[in-house]
Amino acid sequence: MSVSDYIPVIGLEIHSELLTNSKVFCTCSAEFGGEKNTRCCPVCSGMPGTLPIINQRAVEYAIKAGYALGCEINKFSVWDRKNYFYPDLPKAYQISELNLPICLAGAVPIEYEENGEKKSKTIRINHIHLEEDAGKLIHDDLNGVSLCDYNRCGVPLVEIVTEPDMRSPEEARTLVETIALLLQYAGVSDCKMEEGSIRADVNVSLMRKDATEFGTRAEIKNVNSLKSIYRTIEYEIKRQAQILDRGGEVIQETRRFDANKGETKAMRSKEDAHDYKYFPDPDIKQVNLRDEDLERIKASLPEMPKQRLAKYMGFGIPEKEAKVIVNTKKISDLFEECLTHYNNPKSLVNFINGEIMRRINLGEIDIDKPSFTAADVAKLVEMSDTDKVTKNDAKEIFREMAEKGGDPEAIAKANGMLIVSDTGRVLEVIEQVIANNEKAVNQYKSGDVKVFGFLMGQCSKELRGAATPKVIKEELEKKLRSL
Amino acid sequence: MVELTVKSLREKLDKKEVSARELTQAYLDRIESVDKKVESYITVTPEAALSAADKAQEKINAGEASSLCGIPLAIKDNICTEGVKTTCASRMLENFVPPYNATVMDKLENEGIVMLGKTSMDEFAMGGSTQTSAFAKTKNPYDLTRVPGGSSGGSAAAVGADLCAAALGSDTGGSIRQPAAFCGVTGIKPTYGRVSRYGLVAFASSLDQIGPVARSAEDCGIILNAISGYDFHDGTSSRLPVDDYTSKIGMSMKGVKIAVVSEFFAEGVDENVRKSVLAAVDTYKAMGAEIIEASMPSLKYAIAAYYLIASAEASSNLSRYDGIKFGHRADVGGSYNDLIVASRSEGFGDEVKRRILLGNYALSSGYYDAYYGKAMGLKQKIREEYADIFTKCDLIITPTAPSVAYGINENISDPKKMYQADFCTVTVNIASLPALSTTCGYDENGMPIGMSIVGKMWDETTIIGAADAFEKQFDRIGASL
Structure with missing residues (x-):
């Protein structure tokens, strides 16, 4: 037997922090970071006598999710x-929320490639519940102490629980990516893995190809990157296949993933599982939503990836190009804003997918904190389109904008890249060149058209980029014909 | 002077017959001489009290005094007072100084009250005798060999012994009414949600409510006026407008319908208590009230339901005392677990531990439905039975406790017997209703007997009006110390 004799069955519990300004049960800032224990108060640090107050915005965000x-x-x-x-x-x-969570059954379509083949599937969502995040322990091994930072304590969190519908690490990774994108578009989470704003508990079990029932699962807690989710599942499939091959049984247990070693390790077995003694919190009234609340929240949902993709394709942008834009929310937002300044979607997409994406991939641009504005990008693309700068110079100008921002026109001017299509000046130069090169002009007039190139060169030299070759050529031809 | 009601003290202060400082000093002097015997206070704050009195005097002089301005009050030690130790009578919080006020304290300070200090109680409000207090095992002012009741025993004894003009207590299953009955004073548990719980150290969150203990129903109304109302910091506080709870003082009892629920007078209630409470019912009848009979079949399950719900909530509420951030921390090495176990073992007394164990058991997987789930079902049933009775009457009268105050060493070794004694009071908390206890008689030893007047949700005004009508024709005999 080998891994290929088993079907992996994968379910995820995805935790995502919500982007509310304040925490879910008090008015402390929910922003990431800050000096240790500066974003907490008697309520979120659980002082005696304090009571939680529900942040309606968090409820709204969970509903949007x-x-x-x-x-x-x-x-x-x-x-x-x-x-x-x-x-x-x-x-x-x-x-x-245990028994009556805020969101019930849902479904998320995913698309991915496997062995070069396009695949799509729908993963069912069991429910989404809203909860509060915990603080953070900092272990100081040198002094043998552990310290607590309660800044994250009480930050609102949604837990998205899927059905065990995934059958490969790729499907699981794609689902997390897709959900992250959807939450970003909904405007409820920034889904930054490195800040822990999205993380997952991964449930994996194996069943033989001819089996009708799922096998025993292991739960791997708190996996915090797309890559780790993929590797965790890959490792678990191998580990469990080996056990089953030997005729052994997989134990139902909680494990953790060691990213350095690429392994999962047992944390506690089912017998040692916590009894959380859940009961309804008497301090908080139940959430009762009216139809009009739900309608209002639904109506406030921004454009989602699917809608944007359809819109972009409607602009005549090829699907592949449109997807590149849509698949990064910040890029899509940049594109949308550029459009308000310069309504030429195709041209903007070419520039964004070419020059901007290239520099993002090179690590030269942090798209969360770009130094340039959408208005300036739109202006640059328009300048290039209207021949105010050459295509090559546009890239040069953007390099500077990516580095330190700035107005593209000012940058072009400072570097002598600006093409001023001043027809008066062009005509002036042409007059002058014709006057100074009587011989060549006569040659041309007598049918020796080869000298046109020489005359063009003389004009361009004098104009030094103040007009495009196209304009010079047109004006020069016109002038010569009139002689 | 120290034995006067809040209402009379108000007149004396306003007429400048006494200054706020003189009044405060009179109470401080009496605490100094008498509280050694009664042990009603855990913490007395003389400097802060005198300076608050001077501030109050400025307001009085400026003619800006509200009803409680300059009135010396005592506060139960589970109500957070900024900068003043709030111990819950537990070793666990022996040195806990809250950096914030309970909402009721903010309200009272705005009124210009003078806080004399913090009163003793059963540890974390768990008990009916104030003998589980880690710091002050309060005595009954009528007989120092007897308990003052509890858990607000310190507040009730302080009022009964004239060690304050009035006090705040808290009531989870009778903790204001029963000690008020034992100490011969008046106390009211308002409707759940009427008074903010923010800053009241939680025992059982769905049952806890802060309320006044005073010398008269009218005083209770005056204090309730000051502390009631919606609070942003308590999501369970009500947005219903606050009534003037003294507006039915002097009301006629004519045509008021009072129910007598037979189960409250059945076996387990001492004969002298039964007689005295029924005599009070007759007094109301003589005043023109209409008396009807009613029944509450679920009363026999009330104690079980109450102790399951209260202990379950308490087990969770008290989990935060883990020795990590505040409160007692055991001096042990080892793991988190070792630290938490040792801190809790050392910090909590036996009764608190008993209830934490009970609550954890009731919520455990596999037992939840049989215990907590069933208790919640009974809660619903009890609410329905009250609602049914209140379709036929305005008020219900019951005994506050099945006996008068008992000896300090009685009962305490038998928790079941102690718990059973709460059957007269707990259903009111389960049903979120308001109820007041006032003295309706004295036994052959001169120990006070209390009756409870239970009203409809949010109808504290009628309860206070009716209690005042009784008190006006009743000769209250103060404790002599």
């Missing part, structure tokens, strides 16, 4: 307490 993932929204949801002791959890319970 639900709509983005095709979920049904639960108009009546209840907060529960999940009780466990850990120093990063100051109340010793996490406020979550």
Whole structure:
């Protein structure tokens, strides 16, 4: 037997922090970072007598996430307490939703390539619930102490629980990517893996090809990058296949992924599983949503990737090119804003997918904090299109904009790249060249058209980029014909 | 002077017959001499009290005094007071100084009250005797060999012993009403959601409510006026407008329908208590009230339901005392687990531990449906039975406790018997209703007997009006110390 004799069955629990300004149960800032323990108050640090106050914006964002993932929204949801002791959890319970979560069943279509073949599939979502994040422990091995930072404590989080519908690491990775994109478009999460704003618990089991029931699963907790999710699943499939090949049984347990070694390790078995003693939180009233609330929230959902793709293809942009734009929210937003300044989609797409993407891939541009504005990009593309700068110079100008920003026209001027199509000046120069080169002009007039190139060269030299060759050629021909 | 009601003290202060400082000093002097015997306070704050009194005096002099300005009050030690130790009578919070005020404290300070100090209680409000307090095992002012009741025993005893003009307590299953009955004073548990719980150290969040303990129903109304209302910081507080709770003082009892629920007078209630409460019902009848009979079949399950719900919530609420950020930390090495286990083992007393264990058991996987789930079902049933009774009446009268205050060493070793004694009071919390206890008689030893007047949701005004009508014709006998 080998890995190929088994079908992997994969389900994910994806945690994503919501982009609300304040935390879910108090008014502290939910922004990432900050000096340790400066973004917390008596409420989120669980001081005696304090009470949680629900942030309506977090509820709204969770509902938006639900709509983005095709979920049904639960108009009546209840907060529960999940009780466990850990120093990063100051109340010793996490406020979550167990039985009546905010979003119910949904579905997310994914598309990916496997062995060069295009595949698509729909992954079902079991539910989405809203909960609060915990703080962070910092282990100082040198001094043998552990320190707590409660800045993240109480940041709103959605947990997206899928059905076990994925059958390969590629499907799982694609799903996380797709969901991240949908949440970004919905405007509810920035899904930055490196800041922990999206992470996943991965459930993997194997079944023989002829089996009718799923095998025993292992849950790998807190996997925090797309690459790690892929590698975790790959490793688990191999590990479990080896056990099954030997005639062994996979133990139902919680494991963790060691990214350095590329392995998963057992954390605790089913027998040691926590009993979280869930019960409804008496401090928070249940969420009761009215139809008009839901309609308002649904209507406030921004354009989603599917709609943008259709729109771009409607501009006459090929699907492949349009997808490159859509698949990075920030790029798509840049494109949208450029369009408001210069309505030439094809030209903008060429420049964005060519020059801008190239520099992003080279690591020269951080698209989260670009030094240039959309207005300046639009202006540059328009200058290139209208022959105010040459195509090559446009790239040069953008290099400077990418580095330190600036007005493309000013940069072009400073570098002598600006083509001033001043017809008066062009005519003036032509007059002068004709006057100074009587011999060549006569040759031309007598039918020796080869000398045109020489006369062109004389004009261009004098104009030094102040007009495009096309304009010079046209004006020169016109002038010569009139003589 | 120290034995006067808030209402009379207001007049004396306004007429400048006494200054706020003199009044405060009178209470501080009495605390100094008498509280050694009663042990009602855990913390007394004389300097802060005198300086608050001077500030109040400025307001009085400027003619800007509101009803509680310059009135010396005592505060139960589970209500957070900024900069003043709030211990919950537990070793766990022995040195806890909150950096914030409970919402009720902000409100009272705005009124210009003078806080005399923090009163003792059963540890984390768990108990009915104030004998589980880690710092002050309060005595009954009528008989120092007896308990003051609990858990707000310190507040009730301080009022009964004239160690403050009035006090704040908290009531989860009778913790204001039962000690008020034992100490011969008046206390009201408002409707759940009427008074903000922000800053009240939680015992059982769905049942806890802050309320006043005072010398009269009218005083309770005056204080309730000051502390009630919606609070942004408490999502369970009500947005319903606040009534003037003294507006039915002097009301006629004519045509008011009062129900007597037979189960509250059945076996387990001492004969002298039964007689005294029924005599009070007769007094109301004589005033023109209409008395009807009613029944509450689920009352026999109330204690079980209450202790399951309260302990389950408490087990979760008290989990935050893990020795990590505040409160007692055990001096042990080892893992987080070792630290948490040792800190909690050392910090909590036996009764608190018992309830944490009970609550955890009730919520455990596999037991939830049999215990917590069933208790929630009973909660619903009890609410329905109350709603049904209130379709036929305006008020219900019951005994506050099945007996008068008992001896300090009685009952305490038998938790089941202690718990059972709460059956008169707990259903009111389960049903979120308001209820007041006032003295309706004295037994042969001169120990006070309390009756409870239960009202409809948000109808504290009628309860206070009716209690005042009784108090006006009742000769209250103060404790002599």
